[in-house]
Amino acid sequence: MIHQRLIGVVTVKDGWAVQSFGYQRYLPLGHPEVLVENLDRWGADEILLQCIDRSSGAHGPDLDLLERVGKRGLSTPLIYAGGVHTAEQAIAAVKAGADRICIDALLHDTPSLARTLAEPLGAQAVIAALPLSQGSTGLQWLDYRSGVQKPLSPEVLGLLDEGVISEALVIDWQHEGHPNSFDHGLLAQLPLHKAPLIAFGGLSQAPQIRHALQMPRVVAVAIGNFLNYREHAVQQYRQQLADLPLRPAIYERSFF
Numbered sequence: 001m002i003h004q005r006l007i008g009v010v011t012v013k014d015g016w017a018v019q020s021f022g023y024q025r026y027l028p029l030g031h032p033e034v035l036v037e038n039l040d041r042w043g044a045d046e047i048l049l050q051c052i053d054r055s056s057g058a059h060g061p062d063l064d065l066l067e068r069v070g071k072r073g074l075s076t077p078l079i080y081a082g083g084v085h086t087a088e089q090a091i092a093a094v095k096a097g098a099d100r101i102c103i104d105a106l107l108h109d110t111p112s113l114a115r116t117l118a119e120p121l122g123a124q125a126v127i128a129a130l131p132l133s134q135g136s137t138g139l140q141w142l143d144y145r146s147g148v149q150k151p152l153s154p155e156v157l158g159l160l161d162e163g164v165i166s167e168a169l170v171i172d173w174q175h176e177g178h179p180n181s182f183d184h185g186l187l188a189q190l191p192l193h194k195a196p197l198i199a200f201g202g203l204s205q206a207p208q209i210r211h212a213l214q215m216p217r218v219v220a221v222a223i224g225n226f227l228n229y230r231e232h233a234v235q236q237y238r239q240q241l242a243d244l245p246l247r248p249a250i251y252e253r254s255f256f
Helices: 031-044 063-070 086-097 105-109 114-119 154-161 185-189 206-211 233-240
Strands: 005-013 016-021 025-030 046-051 078-081 100-103 127-133 138-143 149-150 167-172 197-200 218-223
Touching: 005 031, 005 197, 005 233, 016 031, 025 031, 031 046, 031 063, 031 233, 046 063, 063 086, 078 127, 086 100, 086 114, 100 105, 100 114, 105 114, 105 127, 114 127, 127 154, 127 185, 138 185, 167 185, 167 218, 206 218, 206 233
Parallel strands: 005 046, 005 218, 046 078, 078 100, 100 127, 127 167, 167 197, 197 218
Antiparallel strands: 005 016, 016 025, 127 138, 138 149
């Protein structure tokens, strides 16, 4: 039975799709709606559209971008992250074209509001983004707006294990954008017992992705920069991971 997913990630800063390296350096790629359409065409199971400057600037979700993406007629489910702080903003993002919402800053500021998002949307529509690193005292949780790291909040862990939030996006932010560098220890040390996990950050090679997908409760891997280097990257990953419960690789047939 197919139950694991390959998620394509498009990162947006100042309205443009960018390659991101460790939350510190960015290289422009172009119009985000074009990259989203490419991932849809190339066979990603889901697409994460993350606007990384919306919460730090208190701008709210980028509804204009979501509407432009929606006009592309995607067949792939779309996850939106960026600037969602209230249930009203989450509902607006869904109405503008998102299928699910990913939250980050809200979990640092007022985690109890996650329940108010889940009530109208359903828990399956809410994902927690957790940028993590390993420190001398255990896992450290990054607030990307301030750069401050601290232990994971028991309240956030409780929301995940209670099923109020459907999945945790475990981000190796220090290695994000750097090939073959994901720290699998983040998944192993995360003190969650029930919540499904998505691995993201520095995942570029099939053996490394396989390792992540074979770890307990990991239901998906998310890949950003490395899907932009060649057109059939998603399908090539599927071929190399054909023994795992993923959709098989399907290439578009060309006629000459």
